[in-house]
Amino acid sequence: MFKKKPLSLLHEEMKSDNRLKRVLGPWSLTSLGIGCIIGAGIFVVTGYAAHYKAGPALLVSFLVSGLACIFSALCYAEFASMAPVAGSAYTYAYATLGELFAWIIGWDLVLEYTVGTASIAHGWSKYFQNFIGIFHLTVPRLLSCAPFDFDPSRGGVVHTGSWFDLPALVIVAIVTVVLVIGIRESSRFNNAMVALKLCVVLLVIGAGVFFINAANWHPFAPFGWAGLSLFGKTVWGQTGADGAPVGMLAGAAMIFFAYIGFDSVSTHAEEARNPQRDVPIGIIASLIICTVLYIGVTIVLTGMVPSDQIDVEAPVAAAFQRVGLQWGQFVISLGAVAGITSVILVLMLSQPRVLLAMARDGMLPESFFGAIHPRFRTPWKSTILTGIVVGAMASFIPLGILAELVNIGTLLAFIIVCLAVLIMRYIHPDTERPFRCPWVPLIPVLGVLFCLVLMFSLPSANWLRLFVWMLLGMVIYVLYGRHHSVMARRRKMSMGD
Helix, strand or coil: CCCCCCHHHHHHHCCCCCCCCCCECHHHHHHHHHHHHCCHHHHHHHHHHHHHHHHHHHHHHHHHHHHHHHHHHHHHHHHHHHCCCCCCHHHHHHHHCCHHHHHHHHHHHHHHHHHHHHHHHHHHHHHHHHHHHCCCCCCCHHHECCCEEEECCCCEEEECCCCCEHHHHHHHHHHHHHHHHCHHHHHHHHHHHHHHHHHHHHHHHHHHHHHCCHHHHCCCCCCCCCCEEECCEEEECEECCCCCEECHHHHHHHHHHHHCCCCHHHHCHHHECCHHHHHHHHHHHHHHHHHHHHHHHHHHHHHHCCHHHCCCCCHHHHHHHHCCCHHHHHHHHHHHHHHHHHHHHHHHHHHHHHHHHHHHCCCCCHHHHCCCCCCCCCCHHHHHHHHHHHHHHHHHCCHHHHHHHHHHHHHHHHHHHHHHHHHHHHHCCCCCCCCCCCCCCHHHHHHHHHHHHHHHCCCHHHHHHHHHHHHHHHHHHHHHHHHHCHHHHHHHHHHHC
16 A cells, blocks of 8 residues: 555656657646636636635735745656656655555545536636626526525525526536547647736736725735634634634635646646656746736735625626726626636646546556547547536536635645655655755745645635545545555566566
8 A cells, every 4th residue: 555656667657659649848838837727716716715715915815825836836846857747746646655645646636626627617607607798698597507505604505596507517518529639739729718818817907907996905904814724613813604714814725726727737747748847847937927917916806896895706807897997897708718718628638637647557447547549649538527527516516615625635735745755855865856846845844834724724614525535535445446556466466476
């Protein structure tokens, strides 16, 4: 269970014929990162977090979350340059912490990408309906959203009167088809979406700055500067109507969701033309660019609208409409639809690559999850399965529950990667590292501490959901993965010899 996968075996597997196409350069990888990061974070979650968690202090929340991501990103970049294969943190954990921890992080990544995509598809649906509403078109109420929602102001679940979210289901189906066709086509589609949404984000900042009312920033931190909890019990700061912590740190824990995406760049290392150089560039460049844009949009949004009046469903478009910029609703909604589409694409692009890496190691059935399409050279079966699961979740589960669930899974992944860098430096100090994380052990330790603080700032329900998910994963590992893994087979062969 604690057997490590040698780096030599990873390098040997890279020479196999059953590989993905190496077609991505530094610009494409950076675009994939931006495509995944800039989306629901700016266009959806920002409004929710400012309204319910942090107020204008959300600006500082983004800085705290950004620091946690930067520390983790440097660790990701070192590993991605050492082992440029599919699998991301799962592969890194296998090489440093052993099979059991690799399974835990792989199963955790499945949670991150699946739930993250579903929540973002939900946000896409809201902006799509906002966009077609400009032309006086509507989606029937019975097909407009999830059948229930969680209202933090009431502290409970409310029924919406809908059956399921049809627009979310449709966009997931379209993206699934694009992903099956091929990585080059997916990358081109993403590049076009990224260019459009970057123009919209810069327009939001450039035009919105003229409508900032400084009075909207007072009080700057209406919920306080804290929001730290221990397994859901608030130990520092205020508590909201739903019993969850509120404040700047609680806001940071919530909008950490906005940063998922830079780690997805590492899942495409096997498709990079020069992974040792290009993957670290893609990870770090996309994270820095997006952090600057997030801060700019947060300043504009909280300056244009008092935080307690921000529209939770479509905050940026509603803010422009509020100040009389009717054209802003059209442009922003169009940009949001395109932008969030690219986020869905990149996350759904990453998920099958993690499943592919786990299948190659025997942790999942390789005949299904490891199947590469003979023509398109994509993991087509797992891509279709991902589309089915994501579509179902996006149709029936609301944004608030999904966003917080994906946060805790992502934070756990980052902690394991930071620890893995420390361990790898100790057990393999002489291994070639085309990119080296600076100031080790300081950077990995800070990454662990920042991520732990954010994990403890999440509501207790998130810990319960994570525990249930991990328990289910352990059952699968004990019944299947432990007996079928590549390392188990190698061990049996050595014992037979």
